[in-house]
Amino acid sequence: MDAFIAETPFFTTEQRNLSISVAGFVGREIETRSVEEEQEGQETDASFRAYLKVLAEADLLRYAIAAPGGRIDVRSLCLIREALSYASPLADLAFVMQGLGTYPLSLAAPEHLRDFWLARASQGQAIAAFALTEEEAGSDVAGIKTTARLEGDAYIIDGSKRFISNAGLADFYTVFARTGTREDGRAELSAFVVGARMPGFSVRSRTEMLASHPIGEIEFKGCRVPAEDMIGREGDGFRLAMQTLDTFRASVGAAACGMAGRALDEAITYAKKRRQFGRALSEHQLIQEKLADMMTELDAARLLVYRAAYLKDAGVARVTREASEAKLFATEAAWRIVDSALQIHGGAGLVRGSRVERLYRDVRALRIYEGTSEIQKLVIASQLLQE
Ligand SMILES: Cc1cc2nc3c(=O)[nH]c(=O)nc-3n(C[C@H](O)[C@H](O)[C@H](O)COP(=O)(O)OP(=O)(O)OC[C@H]3O[C@@H](n4cnc5c(N)ncnc54)[C@H](O)[C@@H]3O)c2cc1C
Numbered sequence: 001m002d003a004f005i006a007e008t009p010f011f012t013t014e015q016r017n018l019s020i021s022v023a024g025f026v027g028r029e030i031e032t033r034s035v036e037e038e039q040e041g042q043e044t045d046a047s048f049r050a051y052l053k054v055l056a057e058a059d060l061l062r063y064a065i066a067a068p069g070g071r072i073d074v075r076s077l078c079l080i081r082e083a084l085s086y087a088s089p090l091a092d093l094a095f096v097m098q099g100l101g102t103y104p105l106s107l108a109a110p111e112h113l114r115d116f117w118l119a120r121a122s123q124g125q126a127i128a129a130f131a132l133t134e135e136e137a138g139s140d141v142a143g144i145k146t147t148a149r150l151e152g153d154a155y156i157i158d159g160s161k162r163f164i165s166n167a168g169l170a171d172f173y174t175v176f177a178r179t180g181t182r183e184d185g186r187a188e189l190s191a192f193v194v195g196a197r198m199p200g201f202s203v204r205s206r207t208e209m210l211a212s213h214p215i216g217e218i219e220f221k222g223c224r225v226p227a228e229d230m231i232g233r234e235g236d237g238f239r240l241a242m243q244t245l246d247t248f249r250a251s252v253g254a255a256a257c258g259m260a261g262r263a264l265d266e267a268i269t270y271a272k273k274r275r276q277f278g279r280a281l282s283e284h285q286l287i288q289e290k291l292a293d294m295m296t297e298l299d300a301a302r303l304l305v306y307r308a309a310y311l312k313d314a315g316v317a318r319v320t321r322e323a324s325e326a327k328l329f330a331t332e333a334a335w336r337i338v339d340s341a342l343q344i345h346g347g348a349g350l351v352r353g354s355r356v357e358r359l360y361r362d363v364r365a366l367r368i369y370e371g372t373s374e375i376q377k378l379v380i381a382s383q384l385l386q387e
Contacts, residue, residue, distance in 0.1 A: 004299070005079070010306040015075050022060070022083045029054040034088035037212070038353045044090065044212045045169055051091040052098075056124025064099030065122045066106035068114060072099070072247065074309040078254035082305075085258025089362040090212055092255050096248070097166050101128025103244040104174050104191050108232035113193055117172055129170035131161045131194075131218060132241055138163075139375050141176070141241065142186040146220060148177035153227050155179075155192060157220040160204065163369075167216030168203045171196050175220075176237045189237030193229045200224060211361040245370055249323040250308035252370050253330030257302050259363045260334035263341035264294045266355050270345055287344060294337045301330035321383035328376035331366040338363045 005011055005019050030051070037047045055061050063080055066072035077099065084092040098121045105114055120126035137143035146159025157177050164173070173194045180188040194201055200223030206216040232240055268291060271282035281287045308322040342349035342356045349356045367373050 004302055008303070008306065010310040011075060011079075015073075015079060018063075018076055019079045019083070022080055025054075025058050025060070026083050026087045029058070030084060030087040030091050034091070037088065037090065038358060044214050047090055047212070048094050048169060048214055051088065051094040052124045052127065055091070055095055056122075061095065061098050061124055062122045064095050065102050065118060066099070066247075068106055070103065070107040070243065070247065072103075072106075074247065074250060074312045075306065077248075078251050078305055078309045081251050082254040082258040082261070085255040086262045089255070089259060092258065093165065093213065096251065096255070097130070098122070098124075098128050100130045100244060100248055101166070101170070101172070101174050103247060104130075104231045104240040105193065107240055107243060108191075108236060109193065110228060113229060113231070117193065120171075126171040127166055127169050129164055129166040129173045130244070131164045131173045131175045133163045134159070134161050139372060141189070141238070144176060144178050144187050144189060146175070146177045148179050148190060148192060148225070150179075150227065151224075154224045155190075155227060155230065157192065157194070157200070157223040157225055160217060160219045162217045163207070163215060164218050165213065165215050167214070167218050168206055169214050173201075173218065174231065176241055177220075179234050179237075187238075188235045189241070190234050191231040191237040191240050192225050193231060194220070194223065194225055198223055198225065210364055211358070213365065246320060246323060247312070249370060250305050250312065250319075250326045252366055253301060253305040253308070253326040256330040256334035256363065256366050257298060257305060259359050259366075260294070260298050260301065260330075260337040263334075263338040263356060263359050263363075264291070264298060266359075267291060267294065267341040267344045270348075274346075281344065290340045290344060294340050297333040297337055301326075301333045304329050318383075321380055324371070324376040324379040324383075327371065328373055328380070331363075332373060334363050335367060 001020055005016055063076045081092050084095055102118055102121050105117060121128050134144055136145055148155040148157045175192050175194045176189050178187045179190040182188045200221050202219050204217040204219045209215060271287050272280055274281045304326040308319055308326040311319045311322055338359045342360050345356050
């Protein structure tokens with residue numbers, strides 16, 4: 001077992017056992033597919049679906065999907081994300097999007113929606129998406145322009161969203177739209193479940209990103225959604241979106257740790273093997289310094305991630321600051337660790353398709369999505385100033 005998991009006090013026996021079985025699963029089912037994913041230039045959607053299938057067969061998706069009321073074991077979520085990201089960030093995406101896209105439903109959707117979508121999502125039969133971001137609403141979601149207006153027994157949704165993971169793959173989208181204006185002039189948001197086949201819904205385009213990631217723009221043109229498909233009540237949208245992001249925030253840090261752990265392992269292997277100036281790179285002290293810094297930063301990141309996850313699981317009322325610290329530090333540290341791993345590889349690290357070159361592209365998005373590093377700093381400071 002990973003010494004960090006065995007020796008730190010954050011985990012139950014069940015979670016430690018889960019980490020062992022997930023490591024075995026990743027070795028058997030994910031690692032080889034991840035190599036093929038790059039070598040054969042497989043299409044992203046096909047790889048994504050293949051990962052989702054094996055995750056469902058191993059009954060792991062249920063760890064991403066919360067029970068009614070939003071109960072979820074955040075430590076298990078983090079352990080699985082870390083293990084998947086070590087081998088394939090795309091497999092991690094297939095796992096976590098089922099959770100992110102369904103969490104508002106677990107929190108507040110009426111029974112008919114939960115029964116229908118949660119069961120399918122946990123069996124990998126339906127793919128979920130979380131649709132919040134728009135052209136004018138990135139960090140500041142109050143800028144949302146997509147509207148939902150009540151007409152008889154349905155809401156009519158008009159507008160568009162961008163940077164929506166799983167656009168074009170998803171069977172259903174949890175969509176946040178403006179249903180009014182609050183007294184302070186900011187948008188009043190509400191959340192809806194929109195099926196991918198509903199008339200008036202379309203995928204406008206797919207967006208090519210730095211790394212393999214199914215993502216794109218979606219559009220609503222007079223899309224008629226039954227009022228009973230609203231999640232929670234009118235005006236609950238902002239709270240549901242923030243609760244979802246708060247719950248999953250530490251797990252983005254866990255994904256970062258998985259990528260950083262892989263980068264460190266690749267760097268150690270390469271530094272021992274590659275010889276320059278008559279000895280292995282690992283015998284040069286400047287390389288040793290890099291490895292020492294990488295290890296220390298990775299340990300610090302994992303401590304912050306699993307502290308936040310532990311506190312959330314322990315039922316601490318607010319872990320906003322801890323979760324933001326975990327996401328901020330782990331994603332920034334992972335970026336530095338992957339960069340050092342690439343530096344240790346020299347030119348070989350830049351070769352397209354090499355593991356560290358892939359990590360270099362994959363790790364970058366983590367500092368941007370689910371709240372940029374700058375926004376995490378604002379959150380941490382505002383919590384401090386309130387305390
Ligand atoms: C790979 C990927 C997947 C994504 N998946 C999804 C998804 O599934 N669903 C979804 O809804 N969205 C998704 N997003 C969108 C993501 O959440 C946004 O990109 C993110 O919130 C930032 O918004 P923005 O890109 O519009 O940047 P902006 O908000 O325009 O920010 C630009 C820059 O300004 C900084 N900035 C903004 N405000 C402040 C401030 N007050 N003080 C200081 N600096 C500030 C930001 O930190 C950033 O550096 C995804 C994005 C990526 C890259």
